[in-house]
Amino acid sequence: MSFSVVTLVKGRKKQLQNMLESIKQGSRLPSEVVIVWMEGKSEQSSVEDDDLNIKQIYIEKGTLPLAEARNQGFRNTSFNSVIFLDVDCICSPTVLENLLAHLKQKTITSAFARYLPYIPFSGDYALTEADAYAHPKRAQLKAYEPLPHKKFWSLVFALYRDDFNEIGGFDEQFTGYGGEDTDFAERFNKLGFSFSLVEDEVLHQYHLKYSPPLNYVSAIVENANLFHTKHGYFPMYSWLQAFCQKRYVAFNANKNQFEVTRRPTLADINAVLSTQPY
Template sequence: MSFSVVTLVKGRKKQLENMLESIKQSTIVPSEIVIVWMEEETRNARVEDEDLNIKQLYLEKGELPLAKARNLGFENTTHERVIFLDVDCICSPTLFEGLLNGLKDKTITSAYARYLPYIPLSGLYTQIEQDALSHPKRAQLDANTPLPHKKFWSLVFALRKDDFYVIGGFDEDFTGYGGEDTDFAERFNKQYFDFILIDDEVLHQYHFKYSPPLNYLEAIVENANLFYHKHGYFAMYSWLQEFCKRSYVTFDERKHNFKVVRLPHQLDIELALSTKPY
């Protein structure tokens, strides 16, 4: 069963190594793994593994060019079935098999995630799965039945490469963090794709996160305005409300968009650090 895996990474080499170790324990191993580094090539931005067929690409422009990096990864795959895997993921041994078995035309398959409160020493799923916590909202979603497209997330998903191009890939007008995955979901929904969760999982390795994500404030505001222009509603609205509440952002009634009026100080960002693993 030939298939490609695509992942993006910036500065998370240990998480990437753990992910690759988990992949080697899989019941089926990818024919190739395309790694898109969102940084320049250095000793720290490269991995070697003789047991896996790894292709490494570098995208240096842009602070966090997620949409462009995902498109670059997909463009450099050589197999019809493609799985996108976030670099923070550790795979269950049966994950790939389940994702691919559920693939049909105009179908996107995904999986549940549970969250580790630490970065593990290795990517051996069976040694760490007991420590992972379920997300209180996503754990309630039904498996093996079409779900609302707004439940799509880009953490882990599989689709046929031709279908990726039918959707149009990710919109590279979204720069930095936020909105590009919800835009992708809106566009596949308009073309009557099904979004289905399989009854399997990844384990998400811990990383620092902020609630609200003040570290991405400018990108979120810019991308939310773009999203409204395209789809008629604001993605990431709860974050926008919180930014307004804290007087970093205002809403321009005349232009019907959000505007940054002041930036958070580093201390403000640090105080928003979340202790939750999800």
């Protein structure tokens, strides 16, 4: 079965190289890998690989256009089966094959993820998998059975081309970080799609993260308000609450939306740096 892999990247060339190395060690090689760079073309935003058919696309915007980048990546695929991979993923040798084997019409198929506390020197799954940690909120999920759509994540998922088109792709009104994947899940759920996991995994390479993610406060607030207008509830609610408690954000009851009231400084952001791998 021919299939496409789509990944997005901004400033994480080493993680991308590790991901590509892990793909090449897998039991099924993709027919193409579509890389969407969310930055301008340069030596640091380009890769070459003689063993993989790579397409590279560039979106030059100041924001983090995740929804647009996923849609652009999809539009540049050539095959009916499409796997989206986060650039931080190191694939197990069998995860791509298992995702393909369990693809069904109107089903979004995903895999488990464990988290590495570092960026490996290589993408060799066997050398790093013993160091990875399960996410405590996802470790108990069951494979091969329908899961609540809100458990969907865009870290790793597979679907058919016609199904992506029926869902309508990702809503490009969401810009920056947050909300676009939950919106995608709400829309596929309303269309009667199911979501399930295969008994396989990817390893997530470490990157800096903040708890709560003050580095994305403006985008999270804007995207949460947009999401509310579409679906009637606020996503990322624990983050919004944390922002309110720290008085960076307030809820405007008259407008029924959240508003940024104070911009975090670099020192504020650094103070909430998380040491957790997930």
